[in-house]
Amino acid sequence: MAGQAVAVAVPPAVERQRGQWRLAFERFRAHRPALAGIAVIALLAFFVVAVPVLSPYDAESPKLLEIFEPPSLAHPMGTDSLGRDLATRILYGGRVSLAVGLLAVAVAITVGTLVGMTAGFYGGWVDTVLMRTVDLVYSIPSLFLLILLGVYFRGLSVAAIILVLGLLRWMTTARLVRAQFLSLKEREFVEAARCVGARDLRIIVRHLLPNSLAPIIVTATLGVAGAIIAESTLSFLGLGIQPPTPSWGNMLMDATQDMEMAPWTAIFPGFFIFVAVVSINFVGDGLRDALDPRHVVRKEQ
DSSP states (O other): OOOOOOOOOOOHHHHHTSOHHHHHHHHHHTOHHHHHHHHHHHHHHHHHHHHHHHOOSOSSOOOGGGTTOOSOSSSTTOBOTTOOBHHHHHHHHHHHHHHHHHHHHHHHHHHHHHHHHHHHHHOHHHHHHHHHHHHHHHTSOHHHHHHHHHHHTTSOOHHHHHHHHHHTSOHHHHHHHHHHHHHHTTSHHHHHHHHTTOOHHHIIIIIITGGGHHHHHHHHHHHHHHHHHHHHHHHHTTSSSOTTSOOHHHHHHHHTTTTTTOTHHHHHHHHHHHHHHHHHHHHHHHHHHHHOHHHHHHHHO
């Protein structure tokens, strides 16, 4: 007898058994501010990468016959005190500011993850020494140290700012990763891995670290915005990226003397700092909501 097709309703339990990352992605897609933030950041990244092709102007060469021209078709954001196209300098400055934010966070996440997973996995005196080191570095006022280094070296290079910011911002990641490892290393899957002879490095890399990625990703995303603000602050004080290399911070510093005569020299760099930081924070908020287990519980109830 020929069989008949029967429609079977899929119980809700099957829906909950989908992969954690897939569920997180679906929740992230429902976070509209985060999607808008990604779109803005992607558009900004495209322009800062393609600026040599898109702009016919040089970001550093002065044109004294075009000083303080207001926004126009030829210069969409006007010109500065040396006649340089402001839009071109903002996009080249975006390269510096975004690179500092991303690379400084990469340094911080790398150091913090290494310290946190070592402290959380091995515990004992190793944990004590590393966590007291974290407390010690936490007690150092980062902005004061940045200003001190900027004064001593009469300005910091891009590489120096990346390194200093990264080495001053790894402590939160270390604490988060340590807490994750402390809770995960007693779980059954870790005990099973030990029983089959897995070594410490394999347990850390294959079992513990992948399950600790959620707080690392969120911290990294939010840290980019903080690093951009720190670099802009340092450059605004004249202690960071030095002219003629453009960055959003030193462009604002130059604009302080010209705001009454040419307000656009301050409006546009400040606007781009605002847009970049807000967009990154929206993405961080979306990732936090998508990856937070408590958020999952609230959604399912």
